[in-house]
């Protein structure tokens with residue numbers, strides 16, 4: 001049965017979507033069957049996999065509006081083993097009702113994710129930058145959560161409240177249900193420029209603060225990764241041997257071995 | 263009487279906070295009296311002006327909890343003419359009640375901003391990355407709004423719905439009150455790397471899509487600007503002659519002359 005990993009952040013623009021798409025791609029190329037669930041109304045996931053939001057035939061919202069199973073809403077990607085589903089939002093009314101549904105019907109969402117486990121080895125959930133309804137729903141549905149950390153001080157300084165939020169979230173889940181999920185899968189550094197003092201400062205500080213929870217793989221700052229939304233496919237396809245792509249292959253390997261080691 | 267400008271985005275990490283602090287600093291150094299109102303619970307503004315969020319004596323929330331006038335909550339900064347106020351959030355409960363207040367008591371917030379106009383030439387409101395309650399309150403309180411655009415495709419692709427949102431927001435304001443505010447002050451490119459195809463692609467596309475609404479000043483990608491949160495002061499102080507700082511001085515001049523030209 002599949003494993004559900006949610007990518008969360010409080011700070012904006014730290015690489016959640018880039019990581020969801022490229023980690024998903026790397027896992028797919030290593031033989032996993034992967035589903036990426038995009039929860040950001042801006043639909044960075046679908047654009048990064050070649051589909052304009054307006055061209056989506058259907059979207060996540062159908063779970064709520066028509067009780068359609070999630071598994072019937074899944075879309076193909078440029079990679080054989082990689083699939084995605086995201087909101088199909090073409091108006092402000094769409095966006096408001098999507099957020100309202102994620103708020104009020106998180107249980108339905110979690111149930112649909114649970115049912116999808118039969119079909120996918122890994123389900124990656126990409127969240128908007130906040131601790132609002134989509135992030136809470138993503139945590140409720142997840143076995144584990146991943147925290148990308150942009151190697152900049154403004155991002156590093158916003159981590160502690162994020163970790164408190166998840167700890168608090170876990171406590172608020174029904175205690176009788178023995179919920180220890182979602183566990184922390186790991187934090188990992190993104191957009192690292194190791195030649196700058198800032199890059200080294202944040203790397204050292206995060207290593208000190210989080211110890212073994214900080215994954216060994218970090219993703220370098222590289223323009224090739226930004227082309228994803230133009231090319232409509234992950235860098236692990238269009239720039240496979242470059243540093244950004246290789247980092248995501250390494251991240252995939254590291255996550256798989258950490259999981260097997262438990 | 264002061265002018266109220268809100269910095270908004272739907273995409274995360276596009277440079278709202280960096281721009282609020284450095285534009286505010288540049289205006290202050292040109293003789294304006296400036297207030298930066300931070301609406302992001304993560305308090306990037308206070309950290310960038312030398313104060314850890316836990317060390318704040320008071321915060322924006324006192325407007326709601328104790329009916330304290332905004333003008334009494336204002337904090338000094340390393341610059342003589344530059345002041346700030348931000349939420350003082352030290353727990354999840356704080357964060358939730360702040361967001362609930364911004365939602366239900368946006369009128370009180372707008373009234374307090376309005377009263378502050380007597381004391382400041384320019385009030386800059388820094389928002390979290392979303393179209394939620396703080397952004398709506400910031401639009402309600404503003405004369406004009408500014409949109410930083412990170413020179414990357416994932417950001418460019420999320421602009422149209424943002425502009426629709428503000429147009430819709432304006433329409434929903436009481437029509438009888440003749441509300442044409444907030445007007446679009448302008449969009450401006452940030453984190454531009456002009457040597458990359460992506461940088462040039464986004465620059466050209468945004469110029470084509472927005473014409474004269476795209477400000478002439480763009481902010482280059484430069485590590486010096488990222489040091490703001492470590493140094494606790496704007497780059498216009500610690501790195502005044504560098505490209506990032508000069509861009510914000512130019513942005514301040516451009517905004518002032520555009521305003522005077524009307």
Ligand SMILES: Nc1ncnc2c1ncn2[C@@H]1O[C@H](COP(=O)(O)OP(=O)(O)OP(=O)(O)O)[C@@H](O)[C@H]1O
Nearest residue numbers: 012013014015016017018129220221222226274414
């Ligand atoms: N390693 C990297 N090197 C260079 N640019 C990157 C890297 N990772 C992401 N980017 C770029 O940085 C920007 C932010 O990344 P991304 O959109 O993936 O972050 P996010 O956390 O999903 O943002 P949001 O908070 O808005 O959802 C994008 O323009 C992306 O192309």
Ligand SMILES: Nc1ncnc2c1ncn2[C@@H]1O[C@H](COP(=O)(O)OP(=O)(O)OP(=O)(O)O)[C@@H](O)[C@H]1O
Nearest residue numbers: 012152274275276277278279280391482483484488
């Ligand atoms: N011109 C620039 N060059 C290099 N780095 C920059 C530049 N502007 C901002 N940054 C860095 O990019 C990151 C995001 O910037 P910032 O926090 O100002 O954006 P934001 O829109 O306020 O983010 P959020 O959506 O989380 O509020 C920060 O780490 C900041 O230091």
Ligand SMILES: [Mg+2]
Nearest residue numbers: 016017040044
């Ligand atoms: Mg994203």
Ligand SMILES: [Mg+2]
Nearest residue numbers: 278279302306
């Ligand atoms: Mg910010």
